Amino acid sequence: MKTIKDIGIYGYGAYVPMYRIKNSDIARVWGNDPERVPVKEKSVPGPDEDACTIACEASKNALLRADISPQKLGTVWVGTESKPYAVKPTATIVAEYLGATPSINAADWEFACKAGTEALQGAIAYVGSGMAEYALAVGVDTAQGQPSDALEYTAAAGGAAFIMGPSEGSLAEYEGSYSFVTDTPDFWRRQHEHYPKHASRFTGVPAYFSHITNATKTLCNELQREPNDYDYVIFHQPNAKFPMAAAKMLGVDKEKVIPGLISPYIGNTYAGSAMLGLSAVLDVAKPDDLVLCVSYGSGAGSDAFSFKITDKIIEARERAPNVKSYIARRVGIDYAMYARYREKIRM
Amino acid sequence: MPCMPGIGKKSGCDEMNDVAIVGIGCTPVGEPWNKSLREIAVESTWAAMNDAGVNEVDGLVVGNMSSGNFVDQESLGSLIADYAGLGNITAFKVEGACGSGGVAFRTGVMAVASGMHDVVCVTGVEKMTDVVGDSATKILANASDREYEAVHGVTFVGLNAMVMRRYMHDYNARREDICSIPVNSHKNAVHNKNAMFRREISLDSVINSPMVADPLSLMECAPICDGAASIILTTRERAKEFTDTPIIVKGSAVKVDTIGVHDRKNVTSMTATVEAAKEAYNMAKLTPKDMDTAELHDAFSIMGVIGLEDLGFVRHGKGAHFAAEGQIGIGGKLPCCTYGGLKARGHPVGATGVYQILELTKNLRGEGVVDAQNGIAQNIGGTGSTVSVTILGRDI
Amino acid sequence: MSVPRHWRESKRRYRLLGTKCKSCKKLHYPPRTVCSSCKSRDLEEYQFKGKGNIYSYTIIRNPPEGYTFCRPYAAALVELEEGEIVTAQITDCDLDHLEIGMPVEVVIRKLFAYGESGIIVYGYKFRPILPRK
Structure with a gap:
C-alpha cells in the first residue's frame, strides 16, 4: 500500500515506566524455575500511571521532535487494550493535554498488540490522502497478565507515539505499508474480565509467525526487496525469542533485529511493543538507512511498514529522551510491590 | 464613652463601645462519643451564660469550620439557638477554617462595640470524630x-x-x-x-x-477531637452587672x-x-x-x-x-x-x-x-x- | 463526585497553564482573573515551561481519603523557572534523596480517582529531571 502524497515520520516519542520486576522473582513466587524465564525483567507502571499518562508523555516527546504546533495535528489516535475507561476515549485526554483540541479527530483503537500500528496505518492514510498535514498515532499498554500465568512474566507497560507528516522535512520517509489479517483467536479478553486468556502454543506458528512472515513477505514483494535488504528490522516482541525466530525464518541477520529488540529488558508492552522497537531504532539509525517494522496483534493480524531515514533524524532525536534513557531509569521492585502497584491485591 | 482606640480611629467613630468578657464556659476536649455537636455546643453556651449569670442573650455567633462535612449539618446559628432555648435571637455561623473561633469572637466584639447588640454569646464548636481518620484529613485540607x-x-x-x-x-x-x-x-x-x-x-x-x-x-x-467553648460579651459599661472581674x-x-x-x-x-x-x-x-x-x-x-x-x-x-x-x-x-x-x-x-x-x-x-x-x-x-x-x- | 469542577480545571491542570498580566507582566499559577500584583483585570493565558527546583517538600505518610494508592508520596513547593511557586507531588523519586534545590520537570499523572466507577482526575506532578543517555 502506498499513499497519494509523499509522507514520512515527522516526530516520534517513547515512554517506559521506571519500575521493573525480575522474571526470576515471579518464578520464585509461583514455584517455577527462575532460570527458565522468557525475559530478564519487565516494566511495571507506577501507581499513578496508566495507558493515558504513558500516551501523554510519549506523544509530548513526539511533538518535541516534530517541532510543530499541536494545533496542526489532524488526529490523536491511541491504540491500546488497557484503556483507563472502558467507555470514554483516552485520546481526548491526550489531545487536551497536548493542546491539540478542538479541531481534531480523536479516538481509541483496539486490535490487541497491534492497536498502535493500526492507528499508525490510519494516520498514514489520513496524511497521505491530504485530510490533515500531520497525524498522531500512539501505541500504549499497561498489560495485565493473570498471576501465575505464562503471560505474567512478560505483560509490561510502555508506549510510543508517531507523528506522520509531509515527506519534506520528515525524519524518515514512508515507502509503503501492508496489513495482513485473518480471524485467529489465539489470545483474547472477554468483556468484564480482568485478565486475558490465550491458546498456549497455538499463539506461535498459526498466529504470530504466520501473520508476521506473510505481512513481511507481501510488503517486501510490493517494494521489490528482500527482508534482509533492510538495515534494521523490528518485529512485535512478545518475548525475547519470537522476534529472533521470525528473523531466522525470513532470512534477516540477527544484528539487524537486536537494536530494536527491547523486550529482554522491559518485557512485552503489547500495543507499545513494535512501536517502541521502532523508536529505539530511530534513536540510532543513520540517514539513508532502511527500516522495516512489523507488528502483530492477536485475533489476528500484522502491519508492516517500510521507512527510509533522512538526515533530519540527527537533530530531531536530540529534542526528547531516547528509549535507552527510559530503559536505564530503573527501580527494581519485588513481587509484593508489584502486586500492589498492579492492583492484584483485593481491597 | 471612651472608644476602643483602634476601632474608633479606623471607623472614624468616637462612639464605639469598649467590650468586656463577662462569662466563659466550655466542654472538656476529647472524644465524647455519646454527645452530638448540638449537645456540646448547648452545654458550653449554658456554661458561659451561667458563669455570667444570664439566662438570655440577644446575639449568638457560632465559630465552626466544617459541620457540613463533619456531621452533615449547616445552619448552626439556628440549631444551637434553638436547642439552647435562646428563642428568636440573632444567630449565625462564621467560618475561617481552624481560625473560625477567633473570627467568631471578633464578630461578637464588633456586634457589641457597634452597639447593635447588648449581650452576645460567642460559641466555637467542632465535632470531628463522627467521621473516620482519612475523611477528617480530607475535610481539614479544605x-x-x-x-x-x-x-x-x-x-x-x-x-x-x-x-x-x-x-x-x-x-x-x-x-x-x-x-x-x-x-x-x-x-x-x-x-x-x-x-x-x-x-x-x-x-x-x-x-x-x-x-x-x-x-x-x-x-x-x-x-x-471534639469540643465547644463559649464567651459572653457585653459593653464595659454594663460588665459589672454580671461579674466583678470583667476582662x-x-x-x-x-x-x-x-x-x-x-x-x-x-x-x-x-x-x-x-x-x-x-x-x-x-x-x-x-x-x-x-x-x-x-x-x-x-x-x-x-x-x-x-x-x-x-x-x-x-x-x-x-x-x-x-x-x-x-x-x-x-x-x-x-x-x-x-x-x-x-x-x-x-x-x-x-x-x-x-x-x-x-x-x-x-x-x-x-x-x-x-x-x-x-x-x-x-x-x-x-x-x-x-x-x-x-x-x-x-x-x- | 463533582465532574464539572474537574472538567473546568482540566486544561490548566493537565498543562500547567497559568495567566500573565498584560499590564505588569506578572505571571500567575494558579491562574487568576485579577492580577495579584497590580489588580489589573487584563490577563492572558500563559503556558509555563514546566521546569523548576524544589523550594520545600514533605513526605505524606497519612494521605487524605482517595490518595492512599500512592502512599507514601512526596509533595513539594516547586519554584518554576519563571519564578512562580506551585504545589504538586513529586513522583518517580527516591523519597530518601529529595532535597531543597533539586531540579524537577513536569509530567502528567493520575492525581486520584473517584473509586472504581467514578472519573479519574489527571494533573501535573513533577519528577527529578530524567537523566539522558
Missing part, C-alpha cells in the same frame, strides 16, 4: 486551596511540614528545639481538667514519634493572606499574623513587652515557633531557641499555651480560638495558672490564610 493544593493530595499537615522544612533550611534551626513547643504544651495540660492529653511528654518521645508528613511527626501535631478586649484584629502557601513571598513568616498583631497592639496601645502570657496556635510545633516571631516576641529565626530555653514555660519570660495549647488541650478546629480566649480570661481574672495583666491569643485558619489576634487585659 482549609487550603482545594483546586491547587489539596487536589494534589497535600494534607494540611503536609503544608505545615513544608513550611517547617523551609524554616529549618533558612534559619538552620534544629528540629529538637522546634519540638520543645509540644513538650511545653503537654506539661501545661496536666493541670487543665478540660484538656485532652493531661500528661507530660519527653522531648525524645516527640523527636522519635512516627512521621506524619516529614519533618513533622505525630507528637508535633494537634489531635482530631477587657483591648485589641482585636483579623487579617487574611493568600489562600495558597505557594503564593507567599516568604513561607516562614505569616503576614496575616504580623498584620493582625500590628493592628491589635495599636488598638490596645500596648507592645509585645506588655504581654504577660500568650496563647499560640500550636497546631503544629513549627506554628508555635513562627507565632512567637510573628507576634513580635523574638526575631525571625529565633523562636525555636527561645522555646527550647524554657522561656515559654510557666514561670518563664512568656508563659505560652498555659492550658495545654492546641497540642495537648486539643484542637477541635472551629472551637479552638474560643478556648484560647477562655483560657486567657482565666489567667487575667486571677483564677488561672499565671498572674497576668495583659495577654494575647493568636488563632490561625489554614496555613496562615486567616489569622485573628486578640489582646485582653484587666479592667483597671
Whole structure:
C-alpha cells in the first residue's frame, strides 16, 4: 500500500515506566524455575500511571521532535487494550493535554498488540490522502497478565507515539505499508474480565509467525526487496525469542533485529511493543538507512511498514529522551510491590 | 464613652463601645462519643451564660469550620439557638477554617462595640470524630486551596511540614528545639481538667514519634477531637452587672493572606499574623513587652515557633531557641499555651480560638495558672490564610 | 463526585497553564482573573515551561481519603523557572534523596480517582529531571 502524497515520520516519542520486576522473582513466587524465564525483567507502571499518562508523555516527546504546533495535528489516535475507561476515549485526554483540541479527530483503537500500528496505518492514510498535514498515532499498554500465568512474566507497560507528516522535512520517509489479517483467536479478553486468556502454543506458528512472515513477505514483494535488504528490522516482541525466530525464518541477520529488540529488558508492552522497537531504532539509525517494522496483534493480524531515514533524524532525536534513557531509569521492585502497584491485591 | 482606640480611629467613630468578657464556659476536649455537636455546643453556651449569670442573650455567633462535612449539618446559628432555648435571637455561623473561633469572637466584639447588640454569646464548636481518620484529613485540607493544593493530595499537615522544612533550611534551626513547643504544651495540660492529653511528654518521645508528613511527626501535631467553648460579651459599661472581674478586649484584629502557601513571598513568616498583631497592639496601645502570657496556635510545633516571631516576641529565626530555653514555660519570660495549647488541650478546629480566649480570661481574672495583666491569643485558619489576634487585659 | 469542577480545571491542570498580566507582566499559577500584583483585570493565558527546583517538600505518610494508592508520596513547593511557586507531588523519586534545590520537570499523572466507577482526575506532578543517555 502506498499513499497519494509523499509522507514520512515527522516526530516520534517513547515512554517506559521506571519500575521493573525480575522474571526470576515471579518464578520464585509461583514455584517455577527462575532460570527458565522468557525475559530478564519487565516494566511495571507506577501507581499513578496508566495507558493515558504513558500516551501523554510519549506523544509530548513526539511533538518535541516534530517541532510543530499541536494545533496542526489532524488526529490523536491511541491504540491500546488497557484503556483507563472502558467507555470514554483516552485520546481526548491526550489531545487536551497536548493542546491539540478542538479541531481534531480523536479516538481509541483496539486490535490487541497491534492497536498502535493500526492507528499508525490510519494516520498514514489520513496524511497521505491530504485530510490533515500531520497525524498522531500512539501505541500504549499497561498489560495485565493473570498471576501465575505464562503471560505474567512478560505483560509490561510502555508506549510510543508517531507523528506522520509531509515527506519534506520528515525524519524518515514512508515507502509503503501492508496489513495482513485473518480471524485467529489465539489470545483474547472477554468483556468484564480482568485478565486475558490465550491458546498456549497455538499463539506461535498459526498466529504470530504466520501473520508476521506473510505481512513481511507481501510488503517486501510490493517494494521489490528482500527482508534482509533492510538495515534494521523490528518485529512485535512478545518475548525475547519470537522476534529472533521470525528473523531466522525470513532470512534477516540477527544484528539487524537486536537494536530494536527491547523486550529482554522491559518485557512485552503489547500495543507499545513494535512501536517502541521502532523508536529505539530511530534513536540510532543513520540517514539513508532502511527500516522495516512489523507488528502483530492477536485475533489476528500484522502491519508492516517500510521507512527510509533522512538526515533530519540527527537533530530531531536530540529534542526528547531516547528509549535507552527510559530503559536505564530503573527501580527494581519485588513481587509484593508489584502486586500492589498492579492492583492484584483485593481491597 | 471612651472608644476602643483602634476601632474608633479606623471607623472614624468616637462612639464605639469598649467590650468586656463577662462569662466563659466550655466542654472538656476529647472524644465524647455519646454527645452530638448540638449537645456540646448547648452545654458550653449554658456554661458561659451561667458563669455570667444570664439566662438570655440577644446575639449568638457560632465559630465552626466544617459541620457540613463533619456531621452533615449547616445552619448552626439556628440549631444551637434553638436547642439552647435562646428563642428568636440573632444567630449565625462564621467560618475561617481552624481560625473560625477567633473570627467568631471578633464578630461578637464588633456586634457589641457597634452597639447593635447588648449581650452576645460567642460559641466555637467542632465535632470531628463522627467521621473516620482519612475523611477528617480530607475535610481539614479544605482549609487550603482545594483546586491547587489539596487536589494534589497535600494534607494540611503536609503544608505545615513544608513550611517547617523551609524554616529549618533558612534559619538552620534544629528540629529538637522546634519540638520543645509540644513538650511545653503537654506539661501545661496536666493541670487543665478540660484538656485532652493531661500528661507530660519527653522531648525524645516527640523527636522519635512516627512521621506524619516529614519533618513533622505525630507528637508535633494537634489531635482530631471534639469540643465547644463559649464567651459572653457585653459593653464595659454594663460588665459589672454580671461579674466583678470583667476582662477587657483591648485589641482585636483579623487579617487574611493568600489562600495558597505557594503564593507567599516568604513561607516562614505569616503576614496575616504580623498584620493582625500590628493592628491589635495599636488598638490596645500596648507592645509585645506588655504581654504577660500568650496563647499560640500550636497546631503544629513549627506554628508555635513562627507565632512567637510573628507576634513580635523574638526575631525571625529565633523562636525555636527561645522555646527550647524554657522561656515559654510557666514561670518563664512568656508563659505560652498555659492550658495545654492546641497540642495537648486539643484542637477541635472551629472551637479552638474560643478556648484560647477562655483560657486567657482565666489567667487575667486571677483564677488561672499565671498572674497576668495583659495577654494575647493568636488563632490561625489554614496555613496562615486567616489569622485573628486578640489582646485582653484587666479592667483597671 | 463533582465532574464539572474537574472538567473546568482540566486544561490548566493537565498543562500547567497559568495567566500573565498584560499590564505588569506578572505571571500567575494558579491562574487568576485579577492580577495579584497590580489588580489589573487584563490577563492572558500563559503556558509555563514546566521546569523548576524544589523550594520545600514533605513526605505524606497519612494521605487524605482517595490518595492512599500512592502512599507514601512526596509533595513539594516547586519554584518554576519563571519564578512562580506551585504545589504538586513529586513522583518517580527516591523519597530518601529529595532535597531543597533539586531540579524537577513536569509530567502528567493520575492525581486520584473517584473509586472504581467514578472519573479519574489527571494533573501535573513533577519528577527529578530524567537523566539522558
